[in-house]
Amino acid sequence: MHMKKTTHALAAMAAFAFLVAGCASGPTVAELDALTDRIVKASFRTQGIANVERVTATDETNRACSEADASGLRLDEKTAKAIEEANFKSIQWPSDGKFVGDWKQGEVIAQNGRGLTWTDDAKMANGGNCYNCHQIDQKEISYGTIGPSLYNFGKLRGVTDVNSPEAKAMLEYTWGKVWNAKAYNACSNMPRAGHMGILTEAQVRHVVGLLLDPQSPVNQ
């Protein structure tokens, strides 16, 4: 198994060495991209529920954003817009029209950072990983700072009654953002919780509740 892999990788290197033999300036960007793909294929394997396709068959959004990140250049506006539109189209809106769930369950989901690694069980409920990157309820002092603070999320956006017509736009935005963050910012660092099957529809509803319910500690 390992021998085969080593051979494969070595073959890739040998092919590469041949490629650059007559080329003093080193490999081109395209050659390096192709070599990276070969190395990824030779290096990663499926383990538990983490299939190798998670890295060999990523979607256009990840492909374009990875390339932009590595080059140090921002995605051009046209591509960014196309990515956002495609992701927006894929958002599944609440099947029963209910956007806001139980903030208490939302807090548990926000605290939970588990699920979908190769050591996790497919049957267990996944966490939302929210506190890893965001401040949410001020009582929790162990929060990350990769994303902005979400404390007072609903309050700052003027949501006083989730059933009022004025709140509708904010309910939709919050749902959409949690479901598929790339619909609003093409190369956002935020996972696409609904789109990628990290959270279920019911879980997304509870997280939206945590953020928008005026009773939630987030909005106190």
Next chain:
Amino acid sequence: MADPMRIRAQAAGDKTTVRVLMSHEMETGQRKDAAGKTVPAWHIQEVTATHNGKQVLSAEWGTAVSKNPFMQFVLKGAKAGDKIAVTWKDNKGETRTDEATVT
């Protein structure tokens, strides 16, 4: 056989600070394995130390001492060149003794 300890004994004035690291799992007996079976407690119970052969320390430890335990104690009146030996014994009866020289 258990891996050796690391013992550092440093004299400063009339006091010698002894720091000991031990290699031990210190299994609590509260943890369950992948199959849901409780992993039995396995921990150091007794720690003793001698200074030039004379016993100076006696301690008892429960399961709550951390894995790969650390201990520090302060000896009165030892000097550079003196021998400090530390012995631990766990609840399975396994034991290990290591020695260090005061610097």
Next chain:
Amino acid sequence: MQSRRQTLQRSAAIAALLASAGFPQFAQAAFNKNAFDAKSVQDAVKAAGGVGLIESKDVTLTAPDIAENGAVVPIGISTALPGVKQLLLLVEKNPLALVAIFQSSEALENNFLTRAKMGQTSDVYAVAILADGKALWAKKEVKVTLGGCGG
């Protein structure tokens, strides 16, 4: 399960054995199973021979305010009080409260450090038991945080 009487008998036997082995003046303690099996701080101190718990500024507990990980929490006890027999470190909210007992000895300062596992945020106790059984304590709350990605 061992009865208390059996434990006492065994301790006595081991003490006699050690005495004959040439450490007659050293307070050698066999593993005090009752104390380490006790769930609460009070019961553990009692099993170690402490008769009355009294808060004291003369006992110093060294512990961090916050632990990045509950698996390794540095804790220590020290005191300059005379007549101390045993020094105990305990974590109130652990399933079994007692972490360690150090026997006081003329050759040592009453100053010991070790590291403990803590399942959750809890008060940590340092208890010095005197010859007359008085148990003088100091305590401090140590916050245990959830670290890393939680996965």
Next chain:
Amino acid sequence: MNTFAKRAGLLSLAVFSAMPVMAQKTASQGIDEYRAMLADGNPAELFEAKGEDLWKKLRGPKNASLEKCDLGKGPGVVKGAFVELPRFFADTQRVQDLESRLVTCMEGLQGFDGAEIAKTPFGQGEQNNVTALATWIASESKGQRFNLSQNHQQEKTFYEVGKRLFYQRGGTHDFSCASCHGEQGKRIRLQDLPMLSKSPGDGVGFAAWPAYRVSNGQMWGMQLRLNDCYRQQRFPYPGFGSDATIALSTFLGVNAKGAISVAPALKR
């Protein structure tokens, strides 16, 4: 701060005795204090001692020691080797990191089956010995500055591939290495995240592993560090010593140029 927030703040001050902002400051100061208390007496020392012993011991089917192992500075030279790895090795025609190089030596000098060791899960059998050896070898370069070579074409190529891997988004969460380590001054929960796309400074990131993890009481080499990063990224499993892990290490190691190594360190 709006009036409500002010009022809420005062209220919580009255009721809970600590304002959130204060709690925040205390938390990071408290963690610094906690780390300082643990600095003296790093259990990594236990693994260092074991590694040194393993280097000198006659082992394996050939009953030989590793004392003739070439870690890049000539057979048997240990001091300073760690801060120059990964590098290109002419005998294997590969860029290798410390751990994959150790396996090459264990195979060549001692007669162990390298593929078998690479397949062994971390924390078991000969993998434990590789980790202990890496811990000792790293400790022999403590205080030295990272200085990876970029002279050989394959070293340059591996840096470029490593850079692409660093920014590669994938898995169920779209995470790349850069999601957490691409910006300065960020943290996950309370853990500070080093920015690894350039030098994060002395004794941080690449210059801190192997390290003893207090959370699980395990000694981790760079291979396991990267492996667990990929696990938490929800990626599939990177093979031990695979080109992806070595290319990524090359990128991190070259970026760390000039940073002082503190390995083996103590980590959460």
